[in-house]
Amino acid sequence: MQRIGLYYPYIHFRDEEWMKIAALYWPRMARVVPRGFPVADHETAAALHTELDFLVDVDPQEAAEAVAPRFLHVLNDHGTELRERYLADAARGLQTNSSHEPSRVGGSIPVVTVEPTSQTDHLTLPVGRRPLAGLYWDELESGLRSALFDSGLAVATTRSRLADQPFLRWVATDPTLAWVYKCALTEELARRTRYAPTTDQVAAHGATDGWDTDRIAEALLDRQTAVVDSDVARHIGLMALNFVLPANLDDVPVEKIINLRKRYEGEFTAFTNAVSAAASDLEANLAGIEDPQALREHLKVDFESRFRTPLQDLRKAMNGLHLKTATGIMNYKFELGSLTTLLATVAGQGPVTAAGVALGAATMRQATAEARDTQMRNSQVGYLLRIERNLQPASLVQRISRSLARGAGTGV
Structure with a gap:
């Protein structure tokens, strides 16, 4: 049976050359698109979707509801440790209203400046100077969203340097915490859809690690052990493609790939x-x-x-x-x-x-x-x-x- 890829951890594809390779290997590519999110694909992705019906948008709502209890359990058991590492509000002097709705004007509004990432270099910075990553509002179940706000591990905002659209609602949190959440959400979506997680991020093959409560806690508290990426089909398929692909694939027009x-x-x-x-x-x-x-x-x-x-x-x-x-x-x-x-x-x-x-x-x-x-x-x-x-x-x-x-x- 042909497999459908499931792109993570982002909505928009970051690497056009990777996208071309993906189109030569995957029959179709799914990606997580919360309801109401304004998608703005680059030309390569748009052409592949128009000509090959390549992209499949997946609503994460049910998967988000399924993973929320795991994160709530971790917050309950390790809240103090998590606040010490990932505090998002108090040290920044930020204020949120009781409903946790982000303010659109006035006050000290937090800004999303980076993407979710598995890299932890930012943890060496003082808490108040650490960057915030953005999870889209409807990527999280409402109870988990409120718990993150109440614990100071996230703040609500409409400001992002990564998105052109104004007034999108973001849950701004630590990049590592956002990354772990994205991996757990992707794994749950993969379980429900039988799509195969794949990514254009070199150090990112983590969405098949078995994201139960213990694994989430280990990843957030730096206690995890190394996990082998065991997606055999992807390894073999990409080995075969790399054997014949030109070195300058970035210069190959996407129309050639579509025609092929x-x-x-x-x-x-x-x-x-x-x-x-x-x-x-x-x-x-x-x-x-x-x-x-x-x-x-x-x-x-x-x-x-x-x-x-x-x-x-x-x-x-x-x-x-x-x-x-x-x-x-x-x-x-x-x-x-x-x-x-x-x-x-x-x-x-x-x-x-x-x-x-x-x-x-x-x-x-x-x-x-x-x-x-x-x-x-x-x-x-x-x-x-x-x-x-x-x-x-x-x-x-x-x-x-x-x-x-x-x-x-x-x-x-």
Whole structure:
């Protein structure tokens, strides 16, 4: 079964190059969009959604209600420790009204200045100078929201340096606390939807750590142990893509990626199904591995046998088909030309020679193209070869060669 990605920890995608890679691997990409949030996607995300129906917006309300009791439990058990680390209001001299509704004018209004993050460098700063991260108002259940305000771990605001829209309601809190909440919320959404958490943040693969009350407390109080990112399917799929992607993917127009997905949908499906099958085979055998390096080594060995070697074999097959066809057409033209020249001498039918050669060459091109397409469709790595040939920058000689190959029916 093809998997749908679940982007976190943000609503808007931060890295356009990552977005292009995501579109080459994930059939669709879900992301958390609270009701009423004004989405403003960049051009790459907008084009992928318009042309491929790529994005799926997920309302987090039910998941937020499910995770709220866990955080309330942690607040009840560790409130004093959490206030010592993550105090958001008192040291800043901020005032909130009894309803916790953010003020729009006047007073000392808190400002959201950073995104949720797993980095903790800000904790070395004095409390009053630490940055605040923003959780959108409806990303939190109302009871948890009030508890965070009452404990001084969050303040209400409508001001953010990260959003262009004025008067959005934010729950401004410590970036680490916001990060842990985002991970727990994402995991709950993944459980409910069977979407697979994925992110463009390098150090962010934490949404599948098992966010129960103990794990939340450990993460917030720096008592957590290292967790191996065990999403086997994502690891294998991205290994395969990185093997064929151009170094300058950022310069590749998103239209090329859209065209690739549309034109070779069958081969894309074969590839993603192969990745899922590989993951299913490996997950049982690799379960319980606690060493990240060991996990990577096991995956690399499997990747070599399932994808890299077959891709090399397919390249050779395509190149061999090209050579065989070029030779065959030349021989066919020579033999047909000699025969028709002789017939023309006898019968005075000179024009038959050119027409016959053209018809014969066209027939051979069609047969070769059919053989090529059959071989590509039947290979689980045909899609990878399409990416390599269509997205890699080519020299003038390579472009001419590929043009000739397509003319002969062998280009991919």
